Amino acid sequence: MQYDALIVGGGASGLMAACALARRGRHVVLLERQNRVGRKLLSTGNGRCNLTNLNASAGDYHGSRQAARAALKAWPPNRVMDLFGELGIPCRADEAGRVYPMSNHAASVLDALRLCCDEHGVDTRTDFAVAALKKVGGGFEAVPADGQAVRARLALVCTGGLAAPKLGACGDGYRLLEGLGHAISPRFPAIAALKTPPEAVRGLKGIRAEGGIALLVNGEIVREEAGELLFSETGVSGIAAMQLARQANEALRAGKHCTVRMDFMPGIDARAALKARADKLPLRRMEDFLSGIVPKRLGQTLAKAAGLDMALPAGELKPAQIDALAAVLNGWTLPVTATLGFDQAQVTAGGAALQGFDIRTMQSLRCPGLFAAGELLDVDGDCGGFNLQWAWSSALIATEAMDALL
Numbered sequence: 343m344q345y346d347a348l349i350v351g352g353g354a355s356g357l358m359a360a361c362a363l364a365r366r367g368r369h370v371v372l373l374e375r376q377n378r379v380g381r382k383l384l385s386t387g388n389g390r391c392n393l394t395n396l397n398a399s400a401g402d403y404h405g406s407r408q409a410a411r412a413a414l415k416a417w418p419p420n421r422v423m424d425l426f427g428e429l430g431i432p433c434r435a436d437e438a439g440r441v442y443p444m445s446n447h448a449a450s451v452l453d454a455l456r457l458c459c460d461e462h463g464v465d466t467r468t469d470f471a472v473a474a475l476k477k478v479g480g481g482f483e484a485v486p487a488d489g490q491a492v493r494a495r496l497a498l499v500c501t502g503g504l505a506a507p508k509l510g511a512c513g514d515g516y517r518l519l520e521g522l523g524h525a526i527s528p529r530f531p532a533i534a535a536l537k538t539p540p541e542a543v544r545g546l547k548g549i550r551a552e553g554g555i556a557l558l559v560n561g562e563i564v565r566e567e568a569g570e571l572l573f574s575e576t577g578v579s580g581i582a583a584m585q586l587a588r589q590a591n592e593a594l595r596a597g598k599h600c601t602v603r604m605d606f607m608p609g610i611d612a613r614a615a616l617k618a619r620a621d622k623l624p625l626r627r628m629e630d631f632l633s634g635i636v637p638k639r640l641g642q643t644l645a646k647a648a649g650l651d652m653a654l655p656a657g658e659l660k661p662a663q664i665d666a667l668a669a670v671l672n673g674w675t676l677p678v679t680a681t682l683g684f685d686q687a688q689v690t691a692g693g694a695a696l697q698g699f700d701i702r703t704m705q706s707l708r709c710p711g712l713f714a715a716g717e718l719l720d721v722d723g724d725c726g727g728f729n730l731q732w733a734w735s736s737a738l739i740a741t742e743a744m745d746a747l748l
């Protein structure tokens with residue numbers, strides 16, 4: 343049997359594409375390598391699925407910003423939200439514009455997409471790993487490792503990136519597209535924890551602190567974020583730190599020197615504050631002196647980083663020692679040696695080069711009738727709903743163009 347469209351990958355973009363085409367009456371087969379569709383979706387937004395962001399703009403994206411801009415123009419966040427409303431998922435936004443399903447459950451987003459597929463007759467085949475995608479006669483053939491090949495007039499590849507292999511990420515899609523003439527840009531983790539020398543963060547595992555964090559490349563600030571910083575035995579994470587990973591990786595890959603500067607008293611002159619504190623608490627030893635401004639263990643690490651003896655009472659601090667302590671409170675600086683790898687990353691930077699696609703339709707310029715969408719392509723967004731926004735919008739652009747060809 344020949345389908346109108348075959349979709350490789352039943353993740354966010356593949357499911358959305360299958361729904362959109364099937365709702366237009368198209369005969370669709372959705373091929374998913376894992377034993378169920380949408381596994382990664384269930385883990386998004388800490389199980390709440392931050393499905394888009396009302397403030398999304400091209401500046402929230404990296405790789406091909408042009409493609410991100412085109413997708414946002416065709417399918418802006420409000421239009422995506424309306425579509426989810428039609429699928430049974432009313433949404434609401436938080437103060438930062440991050441949009442979640444009203445249920446606050448990622449599972450309901452997956453259910454809505456899955457049910458829409460079922461209700462509109464999508465032939466969903468799980469445990470179907472597409473090993474080869476071939477152009478044949480009037481269409482495409484998706485060949486599994488073993489079993490029967492599937493044919494369709496048009497093909498859409500939505501196999502995602504390399505981030506979070508435990509949730510099914512693999513590199514298959516790059517190979518499939520390469521086989522059809524596409525170039526793949528180098529890939530590296532984005533939205534991932536930063537690694538620092540372990541001795542610098544020893545003892546801080548699990549410690550959280552609010553603050554500002556800046557990434558410096560060769561001494562120049564390239565990006566600043568604020569929010570909760572979470573320390574581990576290998577470095578620092580938390581959304582603010584993870585947002586810096588893409589640029590850190592880019593710089594490190596280019597052989598540049600990277601550091602992070604953390605400010606635990608943002609907007610406050612730590613020197614004056616510490617001086618007043620030392621006057622109030624002259625007997626307080628350095629091991630406890632910063633406790634209350636930051637968690638105790640972090641306070642001890644900062645005091646050590648400032649070169650202070652843990653037994654020294656605050657009343658005996660010399661002006662230069664107060665300066666040193668203020669410097670680490672307002673700007674503790676650590677080298678960034680790497681980021682965590684794809685195992686722990688949320689998104690893939692790099693991927694199938696957009697030069698090979700018409701970004702108005704997501705159709706291949708190398709192989710007519712072939713389309714691609716989602717994280718597989720060389721577009722990645724910051725944390726905050728931007729990556730799913732790209733997955734939905736690129737898939738929806740593709741399906742509109744596919745529908746027009748059918």
Ligand SMILES: Cc1cc2nc3c(=O)[nH]c(=O)nc-3n(C[C@H](O)[C@H](O)[C@H](O)COP(=O)(O)OP(=O)(O)OC[C@H]3O[C@@H](n4cnc5c(N)ncnc54)[C@H](O)[C@@H]3O)c2cc1C
Nearest residue numbers: 351353354355375386387392472502514716717727729730
């Ligand atoms: C822990 C975590 C939390 C996240 N939270 C958010 C969030 O809240 N908001 C946000 O915007 N983004 C978030 N992201 C990123 C977002 O989930 C992804 O960018 C998005 O899922 C990409 O969609 P996709 O359809 O391109 O790929 P995926 O959703 O990864 O789907 C690809 C599918 O293709 C299948 N596949 C691969 N190869 C083959 C093959 N050969 N044959 C058949 N099937 C194949 C895979 O099994 C998979 O099911 C998060 C990511 C992670 C890891």
